[in-house]
Amino acid sequence: TSLSILPQKEMDKLSTVDRYPSDSHVFTSHGCDLPIENELVADAFAALTEQEQSILILHCVLGMSDGKIGEIMELSRYAVQRRRRKALDELRNKLAALMPKGG
Structure with missing residues (x-):
């Protein structure tokens, strides 16, 4: 079979993308890493407080x-819930502001 007649979906299976550690921003908390490749998302995440991250x-x-998070961070469950929601709202608002209208 000639490669020229393969559908794009099949061609995508044949390709590969190199990934390097420098391609992402890594955020760490309590021994757990969160790599974020998208620069806009990484910038928005970096703007959060260390506790929110x-x-x-x-x-x-x-x-x-x-x-469980409250036990680890010495906060009440309610305080964790409130901070988590606030952090997610901040991320959502920052990213929505960067999106083109209708996108």
Whole structure:
């Protein structure tokens, strides 16, 4: 079969992309790394406080509950929940402001 007649979906399976550590920004909390390749997302994440970054990493990457995060960070479950929601709202708002209208 000639490669020229393969559909794009099949061609995509044949390609590869080199990934280098320098291609992403790595955020770390409690021994867990969160690599973010998208520069806009990484900049928005970097603008969060260190505590907010830690809460999001523990929740989103490790899947920890607010109660467990609270135990680790010496905060109440409610305080973790409130800070997590605030951090996610900040990220959402910063990224939405960067998006083209309708996109």
